[in-house]
Amino acid sequence: MPKTILVVDDKANVRTLVREYLTAEGFRVVTAENGQNALYAARQEKPDLVLLDIMMPEMDGYEFIRAYRRESSIPVILLTAKMEETDKVLGLELGADDYITKPFGMKELVARIHAALRRAGSPVAPSTVLRVGEIALDKESHQVTVGGRPVRLTPSEFDLLTALMAAPGRAFSRLDLLEHLDGVAFEGAARSVDIHIRNLRTKIESEPSRPHYIETVFGVGYRFTEE
8 A cells, every 4th residue: 555645835836746756656645735734634644754845824834743743753854945954953853854955856855755654664673672761662563651651752763762772871873873764864964863862852851951861972972871
């Protein structure tokens, strides 16, 4: 069954171009022209991934992510004409998994889509539950609990936490961790790892500003406590 991609952009020519190319690549494509319509389409069509423009009328991409992340953790890739790092950082902080700057090549876009879908639904080692302290991560069911409380993670956050918890005490560089996100290299990739780690700490740490589980290894990257 083909994967469904929701393409959200206020420009009709962009929607048409992306829809035709992704359809030819074997995807089922649904489109929307603003965030408000995209929310309705997402609830009705249950897409496997959202390609999301930022600057749109009525409801922009940031507002869409804020609303949609309360309902779903499926991958979201930002399509942004903005070059400022702060705009990309904000999108990642709100829960986007990746971003690609306009104008973009279709082959690169498809590669990013496949990478995000692999992170979201790739087969994992059978029936393994990782436990450290109050954190339990079930690879098979793709669920995480902290003190018995379910925590919703994006696919990128889940993959990073899996890598860290599988090797407690090991110091991972940002490039090491990027490989666990399928190694999709792009400008600012290391920065995106930092943002995903910060989001993870907010979700699993009792005091995110003084993390107990995900430790910073200065000059290297991050490691998970050996507790």
